[in-house]
Amino acid sequence: MKLRPSRILRELRNGQNSTVIKLNLGDPRIVELAGLAGASAVWLCNEHVPNDWLNLEHQIRAAKLYDMDSIVRVNKGGYSEYVKPFECDATGIMVPHVTSAEEARNVVDMVRCRPLGSKALDAGNMDGFFCQVPLEEYAQHCNTEKFVILQIESPEALEVVEEIAAVPGYDMLLFGAGDFSHRIGKLGQATHPEVMAARKRVHAAAVKHGKYPAVASLFGQREMLENEEGVRVFTLGADVVEMGNAFRRMVGDFGGVNAAGGSDSVYKSTK
Structure with a gap:
């Protein structure tokens, strides 16, 4: 009985790019559509979306049908909010609004097994095949085939991003352009020079300290993100x-009237 390895980590270790689709809707069939499209992973959300734990487990199960992370x-919140997605057999978690190296260390301690952390062990869920794999194998899998993404989303976090990036035991940094632009009075201006400079600083810190930089949108800048900033994990749309x-x-x-009174969404496609 073999625990499932991470597709994204496999792709990154092989020098490939990974593609992610963000889902706000809770229907597991939408997860399957992302799988049919060939995405590496789906981004599910417990921060802004009214999902429940049982449905989240169904979404995660649907992803695995297509070898998606x-x-x-x-x-x-507390450690249960961070550990429980892994126990539902999610491949990774994303922690929003990380603001200090101390917080980064606390996250690592909560979700990694020794020697990286002191994760609370159960192994009685799908991530441990319901106690049907040896604990040693389960613990090693938690440390090598599960990943952690930390989000940098504020000027305060940016000021200490090098310290955050230097913390061992997690895998990726993702710059939150939406919240960052809001915080500096440039709401929604993801390509404003000040926002782009912050993003580049986050990505440089990630690369310097052996973390993978990831983005929530291409913003029409794939070549810059990939070739200049070292991004390998791309969220393509929602x-x-x-x-x-x-x-x-x-x-x-068809010639109908747009209900919102305009011809285009306020949110542009990121393709």
């Missing part, structure tokens, strides 16, 4: 955005 953005844009095109092509 599942990344769960967690609620900020279900609600792409569906909303598709529905608008359908109605517009």
